[in-house]
Amino acid sequence: MLQLSPSIDFDAPAPEVARALIGATVLVDGVGGRIVETEAYDREDPASHTFAGLTPRNASMFGPSGHAYVYRSYGIHWCLNFVCREAGHGAGVLIRALEPTAGLDRMRQRRGMQDVRLLCAGPGRLCQALGVDGSFDGLPLDRAPFEVVAPEQPSDVVAGPRIGISKAIDVPWRFGERGSRFVSRPFR
Numbered sequence: 445m446l447q448l449s450p451s452i453d454f455d456a457p458a459p460e461v462a463r464a465l466i467g468a469t470v471l472v473d474g475v476g477g478r479i480v481e482t483e484a485y486d487r488e489d490p491a492s493h494t495f496a497g498l499t500p501r502n503a504s505m506f507g508p509s510g511h512a513y514v515y516r517s518y519g520i521h522w523c524l525n526f527v528c529r530e531a532g533h534g535a536g537v538l539i540r541a542l543e544p545t546a547g548l549d550r551m552r553q554r555r556g557m558q559d560v561r562l563l564c565a566g567p568g569r570l571c572q573a574l575g576v577d578g579s580f581d582g583l584p585l586d587r588a589p590f591e592v593v594a595p596e597q598p599s600d601v602v603a604g605p606r607i608g609i610s611k612a613i614d615v616p617w618r619f620g621e622r623g624s625r626f627v628s629r630p631f632r
Contacts, residue, residue, distance in 0.1 A: 452594045454509035454528045454585075458484035458535040461528040462619045463603070465537060467595030472574040473588070475547030477564060478595075479539060480624040483606045484617040485525075487534035498534075504582040505534045512590070514571070514581040521568025524576050526585060526592075540618070541565050543626040544573070566628040602631045 452464045462484035470476045498506050504513040505527055513525040513536050525536040542564035544551055551563045551573040564570040571577070585592050600622040605614055607629055620627045 452592075454526065455530060456528060458486045458528050458537055459617050459619075461526065462537040462617065463601055464594075465526070465539070466601045466619055466621050467597075467599035469545070469591075469593040469595075470539065470542065470574075471546055471591040471593075472576055472580075474591075475550050475574055476591075477542040477545035478621075479541075480543050480621040481539075481541035481627040482619050483538040483540055484619070485536055485538065486529075489615065489617075502534070505536050506532055507582060510585050512576075512580050512583045512585060514576060514578055516578065517568060522571035522577050523567040524571055524574075524580070538567055539570060540567050541620075541624075541626055541628045542570055542573075543621075543624065550575075561625055565626055604631045 452461065452468060454461060462482040465479050465482050468479050470479055501515060504511060505525070507527060509528050509530065511527045513527050515523055517523050524539045526539065527536045529535040544560055544563045548560065552558055554575060555563055555569065555573050557563070562569065563573045583590065602620050602622045603616045604618050605616055606618045620631055
């Protein structure tokens with residue numbers, strides 16, 4: 445069981461982990477920032493990659509909690525998830541957006557842009573800025589290249605429906621830091 449602090453227990457249900465990660469810091473080889481937006485997915489959730497069972501693509505989601513699940517979306521963008529619940533369950537949290545705080549020059553170079561607000565606003569942009577690709581799939585979050593630091597104090601969190609999916613769109617498992625200008629889309 446990977447537990448970063450009493451406030452983030454990766455063996456907890458995905459919505460609890462997704463909420464607890466708001467305000468946490470994630471760094472990949474020293475590049476990253478504060479998590480400001482997440483989405484939760486669970487095996488019983490028709491929108492989850494694990495809903496239909498174990499496949500070679502989603503195998504990391506069925507592995508131990510506290511590991512990365514990295515997949516390619518639409519054949520273009522890499523997406524980073526944190527696996528939660530017990531091994532074999534198939535649940536995770538998509539890291540949707542960061543407020544960039546470390547390694548901004550490297551992020552700007554990787555993204556080919558200067559606008560700090562858009563560097564990590566969306567899961568594909570975030571992975572490009574952090575240099576995350578399929579080689580990170582299955583790696584533990586408690587050692588290099590990852591560093592995940594729990595927030596010192598709870599954030600003011602808002603919840604709403606997930607975005608970019610076609611099933612279970614009404615489930616309010618998208619979480620974000622209230623008022624953050626770094627989220628991928630504003631909360632209603």
